[in-house]
Amino acid sequence: MTTDRLNAITFTTPLYSTKCRTYIKRPSTSALKWDAYAIPFAGGIWSAIGIIILVTGGVMSGMKSFASIFRELNNMIGDEPISFLNTIFTVFGALCSQGIASSLHDPIRIVHVSIHVTGVVLMAAYSAALISSLAVKTFVMPFTTMEGLVKDGTYRFGVVGASADFTFFRNTSDKVMSVLFEKVLVKEKNLPMNYFEGLTRVCNEDKYAFMTLDNVVSQLQSSVNCVVMPLNVISQTSISMALQPHSPYRGLIDNNILLLRDSGILQRLLNAKWALTGDNVESAWSTVEITDVVPLIIVLIGGFFMSFILLASERLFYIKSKKFKRKKNKKRLVANGKTSMLNKIQY
16 A cells, blocks of 8 residues: 555555565574683573582592591502692693592592582583574575665665556655665666566575565565575565555455454454565475684684694793703713812812
Protein backbone atom coordinates (compact mmCIF):
# COMPACT_ATOMS: atom_id res chain seq x y z
CA MET A 1 0.00 0.00 0.00
CA THR A 2 1.54 3.28 -1.16
CA THR A 3 0.24 6.81 -1.45
CA ASP A 4 0.44 6.79 -5.27
CA ARG A 5 -1.54 3.58 -5.53
CA LEU A 6 -4.22 4.78 -3.11
CA ASN A 7 -5.01 7.56 -5.60
CA ALA A 8 -5.73 5.04 -8.35
CA ILE A 9 -7.07 1.87 -6.70
CA THR A 10 -8.73 0.70 -3.49
CA PHE A 11 -7.14 -1.65 -0.96
CA THR A 12 -8.77 -4.14 1.35
CA THR A 13 -7.99 -4.51 5.03
CA PRO A 14 -4.25 -5.37 5.32
CA LEU A 15 -3.51 -9.06 5.39
CA TYR A 16 -0.25 -8.62 7.24
CA SER A 17 2.57 -6.15 7.86
CA THR A 18 6.19 -6.72 6.99
CA LYS A 19 9.43 -4.77 6.98
CA CYS A 20 11.30 -3.37 4.02
CA ARG A 21 15.07 -3.78 4.17
CA THR A 22 18.18 -3.92 2.01
CA TYR A 23 19.90 -7.30 1.78
CA ILE A 24 23.51 -8.12 0.96
CA LYS A 25 25.40 -11.40 0.65
CA ARG A 26 26.75 -12.76 3.90
CA PRO A 27 30.56 -12.55 4.15
CA SER A 28 32.34 -15.79 3.35
CA THR A 29 34.49 -15.79 6.52
CA SER A 30 33.46 -15.40 10.11
CA ALA A 31 34.83 -12.92 12.60
CA LEU A 32 38.18 -13.62 14.22
CA LYS A 33 37.51 -14.37 17.89
CA TRP A 34 40.59 -13.39 19.87
CA ASP A 35 38.81 -14.04 23.15
CA ALA A 36 37.22 -17.32 22.03
CA TYR A 37 39.25 -19.37 24.53
CA ALA A 38 38.45 -17.09 27.46
CA ILE A 39 34.72 -16.60 26.75
CA PRO A 40 33.56 -20.01 28.13
CA PHE A 41 34.20 -18.85 31.70
CA ALA A 42 33.32 -15.49 33.19
CA GLY A 43 35.92 -13.38 34.94
CA GLY A 44 34.68 -14.49 38.34
CA ILE A 45 35.17 -18.16 37.49
CA TRP A 46 38.72 -17.56 36.19
CA SER A 47 39.50 -15.70 39.41
CA ALA A 48 38.03 -18.54 41.47
CA ILE A 49 40.18 -21.07 39.60
CA GLY A 50 43.29 -19.00 40.32
CA ILE A 51 42.39 -18.78 44.00
CA ILE A 52 41.77 -22.55 44.13
CA ILE A 53 45.21 -23.21 42.64
CA LEU A 54 46.96 -20.90 45.11
CA VAL A 55 45.05 -22.12 48.17
CA THR A 56 45.35 -25.80 47.27
CA GLY A 57 49.03 -25.43 46.44
CA GLY A 58 49.63 -23.68 49.77
CA VAL A 59 47.74 -26.35 51.70
CA MET A 60 49.64 -29.20 50.04
CA SER A 61 52.98 -27.47 50.50
CA GLY A 62 52.16 -26.81 54.15
CA MET A 63 51.18 -30.43 54.72
CA LYS A 64 54.43 -31.69 53.22
CA SER A 65 56.48 -29.21 55.22
CA PHE A 66 54.64 -30.16 58.41
CA ALA A 67 55.20 -33.87 57.74
CA SER A 68 58.92 -33.35 57.18
CA ILE A 69 59.31 -31.96 60.71
CA PHE A 70 58.79 -35.34 62.32
CA ARG A 71 61.76 -37.60 62.09
CA GLU A 72 59.71 -40.75 62.02
CA LEU A 73 58.11 -39.62 58.74
CA ASN A 74 61.34 -38.67 56.99
CA ASN A 75 61.64 -42.09 55.39
CA MET A 76 58.06 -41.82 54.06
CA ILE A 77 58.45 -38.47 52.36
CA GLY A 78 60.58 -39.74 49.51
CA ASP A 79 61.14 -37.37 46.62
CA GLU A 80 57.85 -35.44 46.91
CA PRO A 81 58.39 -31.74 46.02
CA ILE A 82 57.83 -29.51 49.02
CA SER A 83 58.41 -26.09 47.46
CA PHE A 84 55.34 -23.92 46.97
CA LEU A 85 56.13 -23.24 43.27
CA ASN A 86 56.41 -26.92 42.37
CA THR A 87 53.17 -27.66 44.19
CA ILE A 88 51.41 -24.84 42.30
CA PHE A 89 52.47 -26.36 38.96
CA THR A 90 51.31 -29.78 40.16
CA VAL A 91 47.84 -28.46 41.03
CA PHE A 92 47.61 -26.55 37.74
CA GLY A 93 48.49 -29.72 35.82
CA ALA A 94 45.83 -31.67 37.72
CA LEU A 95 43.16 -29.12 36.76
CA CYS A 96 44.31 -29.59 33.14
CA SER A 97 43.62 -33.36 33.48
CA GLN A 98 47.26 -34.27 34.08
CA GLY A 99 48.30 -36.92 36.58
CA ILE A 100 49.85 -36.39 40.02
CA ALA A 101 52.47 -38.62 41.58
CA SER A 102 50.87 -40.64 44.33
CA SER A 103 51.62 -39.36 47.82
CA LEU A 104 52.44 -41.45 50.87
CA HIS A 105 50.29 -39.30 53.15
CA ASP A 106 46.54 -39.86 53.39
CA PRO A 107 45.65 -36.15 53.93
CA ILE A 108 47.50 -35.19 50.76
CA ARG A 109 45.77 -38.03 48.87
CA ILE A 110 42.40 -36.60 49.91
CA VAL A 111 43.47 -33.24 48.52
CA HIS A 112 44.55 -35.00 45.28
CA VAL A 113 41.09 -36.56 44.91
CA SER A 114 39.41 -33.20 45.47
CA ILE A 115 41.65 -31.55 42.87
CA HIS A 116 40.95 -34.24 40.26
CA VAL A 117 37.17 -34.12 40.80
CA THR A 118 37.24 -30.32 40.49
CA GLY A 119 39.41 -30.59 37.37
CA VAL A 120 37.02 -33.06 35.70
CA VAL A 121 34.03 -30.77 36.30
CA LEU A 122 35.88 -27.66 35.13
CA MET A 123 37.26 -29.35 32.03
CA ALA A 124 33.85 -30.75 31.05
CA ALA A 125 32.17 -27.36 31.49
CA TYR A 126 34.94 -25.51 29.64
CA SER A 127 34.99 -27.98 26.74
CA ALA A 128 31.22 -27.83 26.28
CA ALA A 129 31.15 -24.03 26.33
CA LEU A 130 34.17 -23.75 24.02
CA ILE A 131 32.66 -26.11 21.43
CA SER A 132 29.40 -24.17 21.54
CA SER A 133 31.14 -20.82 21.05
CA LEU A 134 33.24 -22.13 18.15
CA ALA A 135 30.19 -23.68 16.48
CA VAL A 136 28.31 -20.36 16.48
CA LYS A 137 29.44 -18.34 13.48
CA THR A 138 29.75 -14.59 13.91
CA PHE A 139 30.08 -12.78 10.60
CA VAL A 140 31.44 -9.26 10.37
CA MET A 141 29.11 -7.12 8.27
CA PRO A 142 30.79 -4.34 6.28
CA PHE A 143 27.90 -2.07 7.37
CA THR A 144 24.48 -2.43 8.95
CA THR A 145 22.67 0.76 7.90
CA MET A 146 21.75 2.52 4.67
CA GLU A 147 24.08 5.33 5.66
CA GLY A 148 26.90 2.82 5.86
CA LEU A 149 25.98 1.56 2.39
CA VAL A 150 26.29 5.08 1.01
CA LYS A 151 29.59 5.75 2.79
CA ASP A 152 31.07 2.45 1.62
CA GLY A 153 30.67 3.44 -2.01
CA THR A 154 31.71 0.06 -3.42
CA TYR A 155 28.29 -1.61 -3.51
CA ARG A 156 25.80 -1.43 -6.34
CA PHE A 157 22.18 -1.04 -5.32
CA GLY A 158 18.99 -2.23 -6.97
CA VAL A 159 15.23 -2.51 -6.56
CA VAL A 160 12.53 -4.06 -8.70
CA GLY A 161 12.26 -1.92 -11.81
CA ALA A 162 9.11 0.23 -12.30
CA SER A 163 7.82 -0.78 -8.88
CA ALA A 164 6.61 0.90 -5.71
CA ASP A 165 10.13 0.45 -4.31
CA PHE A 166 11.59 2.58 -7.10
CA THR A 167 8.89 5.23 -6.56
CA PHE A 168 9.68 5.24 -2.84
CA PHE A 169 13.28 6.27 -3.53
CA ARG A 170 12.30 8.81 -6.17
CA ASN A 171 9.82 10.59 -3.87
CA THR A 172 11.60 10.20 -0.54
CA SER A 173 12.53 13.20 1.60
CA ASP A 174 15.20 11.32 3.55
CA LYS A 175 18.68 12.68 2.78
CA VAL A 176 20.42 9.30 2.83
CA MET A 177 17.82 7.72 0.54
CA SER A 178 17.99 10.70 -1.82
CA VAL A 179 21.77 10.42 -2.09
CA LEU A 180 21.49 6.68 -2.66
CA PHE A 181 18.92 7.27 -5.41
CA GLU A 182 20.87 10.01 -7.19
CA LYS A 183 24.37 8.52 -6.95
CA VAL A 184 23.75 4.79 -7.10
CA LEU A 185 20.26 3.71 -8.09
CA VAL A 186 19.95 6.01 -11.12
CA LYS A 187 23.15 4.52 -12.59
CA GLU A 188 21.60 1.05 -12.70
CA LYS A 189 20.40 0.66 -16.29
CA ASN A 190 19.14 -2.91 -15.95
CA LEU A 191 17.10 -3.25 -12.77
CA PRO A 192 15.72 -6.67 -11.75
CA MET A 193 12.22 -7.47 -13.00
CA ASN A 194 11.21 -9.33 -9.81
CA TYR A 195 12.39 -10.12 -6.30
CA PHE A 196 13.87 -13.51 -7.20
CA GLU A 197 16.06 -11.98 -9.89
CA GLY A 198 17.23 -9.32 -7.44
CA LEU A 199 18.19 -11.85 -4.77
CA THR A 200 19.92 -13.97 -7.42
CA ARG A 201 22.05 -10.96 -8.36
CA VAL A 202 22.96 -10.48 -4.71
CA CYS A 203 24.35 -14.01 -4.65
CA ASN A 204 25.99 -14.09 -8.09
CA GLU A 205 27.44 -10.59 -8.31
CA ASP A 206 30.13 -9.15 -6.11
CA LYS A 207 29.00 -6.36 -3.76
CA TYR A 208 25.41 -6.01 -4.86
CA ALA A 209 22.66 -4.78 -2.49
CA PHE A 210 18.96 -5.26 -3.12
CA MET A 211 15.92 -3.85 -1.32
CA THR A 212 13.03 -6.23 -0.72
CA LEU A 213 10.52 -7.38 1.91
CA ASP A 214 11.25 -9.71 4.80
CA ASN A 215 8.54 -12.19 3.87
CA VAL A 216 9.84 -12.36 0.29
CA VAL A 217 13.29 -13.29 1.54
CA SER A 218 11.75 -15.92 3.83
CA GLN A 219 10.04 -17.51 0.84
CA LEU A 220 12.96 -17.27 -1.62
CA GLN A 221 15.96 -17.91 0.65
CA SER A 222 15.96 -21.63 -0.14
CA SER A 223 15.86 -20.90 -3.90
CA VAL A 224 19.07 -18.84 -4.04
CA ASN A 225 22.59 -20.20 -3.67
CA CYS A 226 23.81 -18.00 -0.79
CA VAL A 227 22.73 -16.62 2.56
CA VAL A 228 21.60 -12.99 2.47
CA MET A 229 21.89 -10.69 5.47
CA PRO A 230 19.55 -7.75 6.20
CA LEU A 231 20.49 -4.18 7.02
CA ASN A 232 18.44 -2.00 9.35
CA VAL A 233 14.72 -1.56 8.72
CA ILE A 234 13.87 1.12 6.14
CA SER A 235 10.10 1.17 6.57
CA GLN A 236 7.08 -0.83 7.69
CA THR A 237 4.90 -2.04 4.83
CA SER A 238 1.32 -3.32 4.75
CA ILE A 239 0.28 -5.99 2.26
CA SER A 240 -3.35 -6.18 1.09
CA MET A 241 -5.51 -6.98 -1.93
CA ALA A 242 -6.05 -4.36 -4.65
CA LEU A 243 -9.55 -3.61 -5.95
CA GLN A 244 -11.15 -1.23 -8.40
CA PRO A 245 -12.12 2.17 -6.97
CA HIS A 246 -15.46 2.04 -5.14
CA SER A 247 -15.65 -1.72 -5.57
CA PRO A 248 -18.91 -3.17 -4.18
CA TYR A 249 -17.05 -6.28 -3.05
CA ARG A 250 -14.69 -4.48 -0.68
CA GLY A 251 -16.95 -4.79 2.36
CA LEU A 252 -17.53 -8.50 1.78
CA ILE A 253 -13.80 -9.20 1.37
CA ASP A 254 -12.89 -7.10 4.42
CA ASN A 255 -15.47 -8.96 6.49
CA ASN A 256 -14.04 -12.34 5.53
CA ILE A 257 -10.46 -11.19 6.17
CA LEU A 258 -11.46 -10.06 9.66
CA LEU A 259 -13.20 -13.39 10.29
CA LEU A 260 -10.07 -15.27 9.21
CA ARG A 261 -7.97 -13.08 11.50
CA ASP A 262 -10.27 -13.53 14.51
CA SER A 263 -10.44 -17.30 14.08
CA GLY A 264 -6.63 -17.63 13.81
CA ILE A 265 -6.70 -19.08 10.30
CA LEU A 266 -4.97 -16.03 8.82
CA GLN A 267 -2.13 -16.31 11.34
CA ARG A 268 -1.82 -20.02 10.54
CA LEU A 269 -1.53 -19.20 6.85
CA LEU A 270 1.10 -16.58 7.60
CA ASN A 271 3.21 -19.03 9.60
CA ALA A 272 2.70 -22.20 7.57
CA LYS A 273 2.08 -21.16 3.96
CA TRP A 274 3.53 -17.69 3.48
CA ALA A 275 6.69 -18.21 5.56
CA LEU A 276 6.58 -14.93 7.44
CA THR A 277 8.50 -16.33 10.41
CA GLY A 278 11.80 -16.28 8.56
CA ASP A 279 12.81 -19.68 9.87
CA ASN A 280 15.09 -21.01 7.16
CA VAL A 281 16.18 -24.60 7.47
CA GLU A 282 19.95 -24.73 7.29
CA SER A 283 22.42 -27.56 7.55
CA ALA A 284 22.79 -28.93 11.07
CA TRP A 285 26.52 -29.35 10.56
CA SER A 286 28.77 -26.43 11.43
CA THR A 287 32.45 -26.66 10.55
CA VAL A 288 35.26 -24.94 12.44
CA GLU A 289 37.15 -22.63 10.07
CA ILE A 290 40.80 -21.61 10.16
CA THR A 291 39.83 -18.24 11.64
CA ASP A 292 38.42 -20.03 14.68
CA VAL A 293 41.80 -21.55 15.58
CA VAL A 294 44.03 -18.64 14.54
CA PRO A 295 44.41 -17.42 18.17
CA LEU A 296 45.48 -20.92 19.22
CA ILE A 297 47.95 -21.17 16.33
CA ILE A 298 49.41 -17.76 17.18
CA VAL A 299 49.83 -18.79 20.84
CA LEU A 300 51.53 -22.01 19.72
CA ILE A 301 53.89 -20.20 17.33
CA GLY A 302 54.53 -17.52 19.94
CA GLY A 303 55.44 -20.22 22.44
CA PHE A 304 57.92 -21.74 19.99
CA PHE A 305 59.57 -18.38 19.35
CA MET A 306 59.66 -17.51 23.05
CA SER A 307 61.23 -20.86 23.93
CA PHE A 308 63.79 -20.43 21.14
CA ILE A 309 64.68 -16.92 22.37
CA LEU A 310 65.01 -18.15 25.96
CA LEU A 311 67.12 -21.10 24.82
CA ALA A 312 69.40 -18.84 22.79
CA SER A 313 69.66 -16.38 25.69
CA GLU A 314 70.52 -19.14 28.14
CA ARG A 315 73.09 -20.57 25.76
CA LEU A 316 74.65 -17.14 25.18
CA PHE A 317 74.70 -16.42 28.92
CA TYR A 318 76.32 -19.82 29.53
CA ILE A 319 79.04 -19.18 26.94
CA LYS A 320 79.79 -15.69 28.27
CA SER A 321 79.85 -16.87 31.87
CA LYS A 322 82.18 -19.70 30.91
CA LYS A 323 84.56 -17.29 29.14
CA PHE A 324 84.39 -14.95 32.11
CA LYS A 325 85.33 -17.79 34.47
CA ARG A 326 88.24 -18.78 32.21
CA LYS A 327 89.59 -15.23 32.17
CA LYS A 328 89.15 -14.98 35.91
CA ASN A 329 90.96 -18.29 36.48
CA LYS A 330 93.70 -17.24 34.07
CA LYS A 331 94.24 -13.96 35.91
CA ARG A 332 94.30 -15.84 39.17
CA LEU A 333 96.89 -18.29 37.84
CA VAL A 334 99.01 -15.44 36.52
CA ALA A 335 98.78 -13.65 39.85
CA ASN A 336 99.68 -16.84 41.70
CA GLY A 337 102.60 -17.39 39.30
CA LYS A 338 103.95 -13.89 39.90
CA THR A 339 103.64 -14.35 43.64
CA SER A 340 105.53 -17.65 43.55
CA MET A 341 108.30 -16.10 41.42
CA LEU A 342 108.73 -13.25 43.91
CA ASN A 343 108.86 -15.71 46.74
CA LYS A 344 111.59 -17.69 44.99
CA ILE A 345 113.62 -14.54 44.26
CA GLN A 346 113.35 -13.45 47.87
CA TYR A 347 114.31 -16.91 49.00
